[in-house]
Amino acid sequence: MLIFSPTTIRSVNPQPLPYLSFSHSISLPLPLTSLPTPSKSPHFPSFHINCIDAAQPFDYESHLKNRYIQSTSLKIAIIGFGNFGQFLSKTFLRHHTLLAHSRTNYADLANHLGVSFYADPHDLFEQHPDVVLLSTSILSTETLLQKLPFQRLRRNTLFVDVLSVKEFPRNLFLKYLPPDFDILCTHPMFGPESGKTSWAGLPFVYDKVRIGDEESRIKRCDKFLDIFEKEGCRMVEMSCMEHDKYAAGSQFVTHTMGRVLEKFGLESSPINTKGYETLLNLVENTKGDSFDLYYGLFMYNQNALEQLERLDMAFESIKKDLFGRLHQVYRKQLFGDNNGEEEEFGSAVAWQWKFNRISIG
Ligand code: NAP
Numbered sequence: 001m002l003i004f005s006p007t008t009i010r011s012v013n014p015q016p017l018p019y020l021s022f023s024h025s026i027s028l029p030l031p032l033t034s035l036p037t038p039s040k041s042p043h044f045p046s047f048h049i050n051c052i053d054a055a056q057p058f059d060y061e062s063h064l065k066n067r068y069i070q071s072t073s074l075k076i077a078i079i080g081f082g083n084f085g086q087f088l089s090k091t092f093l094r095h096h097t098l099l100a101h102s103r104t105n106y107a108d109l110a111n112h113l114g115v116s117f118y119a120d121p122h123d124l125f126e127q128h129p130d131v132v133l134l135s136t137s138i139l140s141t142e143t144l145l146q147k148l149p150f151q152r153l154r155r156n157t158l159f160v161d162v163l164s165v166k167e168f169p170r171n172l173f174l175k176y177l178p179p180d181f182d183i184l185c186t187h188p189m190f191g192p193e194s195g196k197t198s199w200a201g202l203p204f205v206y207d208k209v210r211i212g213d214e215e216s217r218i219k220r221c222d223k224f225l226d227i228f229e230k231e232g233c234r235m236v237e238m239s240c241m242e243h244d245k246y247a248a249g250s251q252f253v254t255h256t257m258g259r260v261l262e263k264f265g266l267e268s269s270p271i272n273t274k275g276y277e278t279l280l281n282l283v284e285n286t287k288g289d290s291f292d293l294y295y296g297l298f299m300y301n302q303n304a305l306e307q308l309e310r311l312d313m314a315f316e317s318i319k320k321d322l323f324g325r326l327h328q329v330y331r332k333q334l335f336g337d338n339n340g341e342e343e344e345f346g347s348a349v350a351w352q353w354k355f356n357r358i359s360i361g
Helices: 060-072 083-092 107-113 121-125 138-147 167-176 215-230 240-264 274-287 291-299 304-335 341-360
Strands: 002-007 019-021 027-029 046-051 075-079 097-101 131-134 158-161 182-188 203-210 234-237
Touching: 075 083, 075 121, 083 097, 083 107, 097 121, 138 167, 138 291, 158 167, 158 215, 167 182, 167 203, 167 240, 182 215, 182 240, 203 215, 203 240, 215 234, 240 274, 240 291, 240 304, 291 304
Parallel strands: 075 097, 075 131, 131 158, 158 182, 203 234
Antiparallel strands: 002 046, 019 027, 182 203
């Protein structure tokens, strides 16, 4: 902004051309020919030109703005831009710069969202992201890690995963990542269906497996965690091992029941109870997830098999309770109170007949 103000003459030296002094560092000699020479008219008020913040909106202020954005935002590269990767990116984009790479070419979709898509991981890593976030299927993680060109990244890049099992990626990261990289293992315990409208109150589990001591590295990790904290997630710090123990008993069982009920073929009716609505919601929540994801929960959580067997046993036990009581009722109806051997045999035949009818029906 230029301000022209009349001032009295301080020096009456006609020789040097008047200078425009900029408040920064530049002084330009300008041939202001239209202005009267001070020596010729000593009482004529001259113009002292004050330049305030000249060119600053494009320089200083934008520089400050950039520095502020840099200090609060991260450059995040998502690997695996499928269902969950896309879901996360929509929230990340509000405050961070996003890049992505995937086996499938999602360039158009990414472009539409405002994410820079790189079909080649070499090109992606040459952008030197602060954070590389792995959102690939559990099953493909190891093969993928073996192929990634880590040498193109900055030496202390932060690697994060969002896999639904935790000990498995933790061990792979420690095995394949260069020792200078930071490692944060996380599990946002919600998905595109359960976190559709808000993440508030939803659990986010994390384990700072390896974060360097330098302040910048600690801040970078905190900045990443802040994304979830600011969305209102319930932040739970726990070891990967603990996570897997709890998750097998809750998440794997939830997915299994959802899949069983989906196969069973639940249908909405005009007289749905609250409980039945809960079951319909469960099917809705789990049916969007790929079988790869479910199989990964089973295959790469060592506690899952035990939980599946417990479920099986619980189901059998309930069937036994039901049929056991039915057995007694039939016995009474058919044979009264007699407990002779012949009756025992007869009752067993009747029970078997009834059981077969129930099983077939
Ligand atoms: P997913 O079926 O577990 O994974 C799909 C992703 O894996 C896609 O990006 C896909 O790439 C990639 N992928 C699959 N096979 C691949 C291979 N052989 N090589 C390279 N990439 C491969 O489904 P998701 O729901 O998107 O889950 C992604 C990750 O997030 C999983 O680890 C999951 O456990 C975790 N997670 C999911 C949820 C959820 O609610 N969905 C919640 C929390 C955590 P392309 O699309 O390019 O083929």
